[in-house]
Amino acid sequence: MKKLSFTNLLSANQISKEDISLIFDLAAKYKKDVQKNKNKKYDLLKGYILGTMFFEPSTRTRFSFESAMLRLGGDVISLEQGMSSAVTKGESLSDMGRVVSNYVNAVVVRHPLNNSSLQFSQNCPIPVINGGDGTNEHPTQSLTDLFTINEEKGKLNNLKIGFVGDLKYGRTIYSLIKLLNLYENNQFTLISHPSSKLNDKKMANLEDLGCNIIETEDLSGNLPDLDVLYVTRVQKERFDDLSEYEMVKNQYHINSKLLQKAKSNIIIMHPLPRIDEISIDVDELSIAKYFTQAQNSLFTRMGLLSLMLG
Numbered sequence: 026m027k028k029l030s031f032t033n034l035l036s037a038n039q040i041s042k043e044d045i046s047l048i049f050d051l052a053a054k055y056k057k058d059v060q061k062n063k064n065k066k067y068d069l070l071k072g073y074i075l076g077t078m079f080f081e082p083s084t085r086t087r088f089s090f091e092s093a094m095l096r097l098g099g100d101v102i103s104l105e106q107g108m109s110s111a112v113t114k115g116e117s118l119s120d121m122g123r124v125v126s127n128y129v130n131a132v133v134v135r136h137p138l139n140n141s142s143l144q145f146s147q148n149c150p151i152p153v154i155n156g157g158d159g160t161n162e163h164p165t166q167s168l169t170d171l172f173t174i175n176e177e178k179g180k181l182n183n184l185k186i187g188f189v190g191d192l193k194y195g196r197t198i199y200s201l202i203k204l205l206n207l208y209e210n211n212q213f214t215l216i217s218h219p220s221s222k223l224n225d226k227k228m229a230n231l232e233d234l235g236c237n238i239i240e241t242e243d244l245s246g247n248l249p250d251l252d253v254l255y256v257t258r259v260q261k262e263r264f265d266d267l268s269e270y271e272m273v274k275n276q277y278h279i280n281s282k283l284l285q286k287a288k289s290n291i292i293i294m295h296p297l298p299r300i301d302e303i304s305i306d307v308d309e310l311s312i313a314k315y316f317t318q319a320q321n322s323l324f325t326r327m328g329l330l331s332l333m334l335g
């Protein structure tokens with residue numbers, strides 16, 4: 026099996042176009058196989074154990090990683106409520122990584138602190154995968170998002186992608202912009218309330234990578250130009266001041282009436298969970314792809330685990 030360019034996956038910065046095509050080729054094969062046979066299992070990762078350590082809530086990320094590992098013939102052990110573990114006794118993430126490497130062959134970590142998976146990996150000799158570190162990154166969600174865009178649009182270049190909602194605290198968009206920027210001529214329209222803008226440091230990093238970005242508050246005026254609209258949840262749990270959350274929580278609402286202004290082949294994406302930023306009347310439209318993203322997350326994570334461990 027060909028090798029990925031990384032051993033730990035902590036940031037989208039580490040992912041190359043070659044890595045993406047290796048992962049996507051496998052993900053597409055797994056998707057085809059599993060759609061043909063819902064009970065399909067492989068024995069590629071027989072004898073391997075994946076640890077999933079979640080210090081923050083998760084449904085899709087944890088379940089899809091665990092399901093991916095089980096489908097590939099491996100086993101899973103899981104720390105469901107990380108906060109009830111030794112961190113509450115004061116153990117450092119780096120010690121925890123070192124210890125856990127004795128019990129599993131790879132680990133997925135989700136934690137509320139930025140750069141937590143980096144700290145976890147510091148003395149950890151097994152592969153560490155960032156399952157979301159605070160408001161920083163979520164590289165495996167972005168692989169799923171990119172796979173879905175490729176499947177639905179048939180290309181990853183020459184696209185106008187709008188990101189709307191909580192660009193300050195949402196971690197999926199930062200990773201996804203980095204991956205999309207590997208391909209030519211993509212344009213990013215960041216749509217948010219001024220207090221939910223991408224922070225200056227992230228913006229400067231994306232500008233250094235050469236990203237073509239415009240920032241605006243105006244969704245309906247920009248909608249007609251977009252090929253992809255990526256909607257995000259306002260991340261209530263990350264606000265220090267709840268009155269600020271109240272101010273921004275209802276600023277954008279996507280419904281089928283608004284979408285009449287969009288191109289007929291726009292796709293609507295969301296990493297989920299959705300609260301009320303997309304009304305359920307959008308779910309029935311063929312342009313709604315958020316449940317497809319959730320489905321694809323199984324296959325992209327199967328591809329990733331096969332290449333990282335296989």
Ligand code: NCD
Pocket residue numbers: 085086157163166196197257258260296297298
């Ligand atoms: C996202 C996350 O955890 O960052 N969810 C996910 O992994 N699919 C988005 C969110 O929680 O809003």
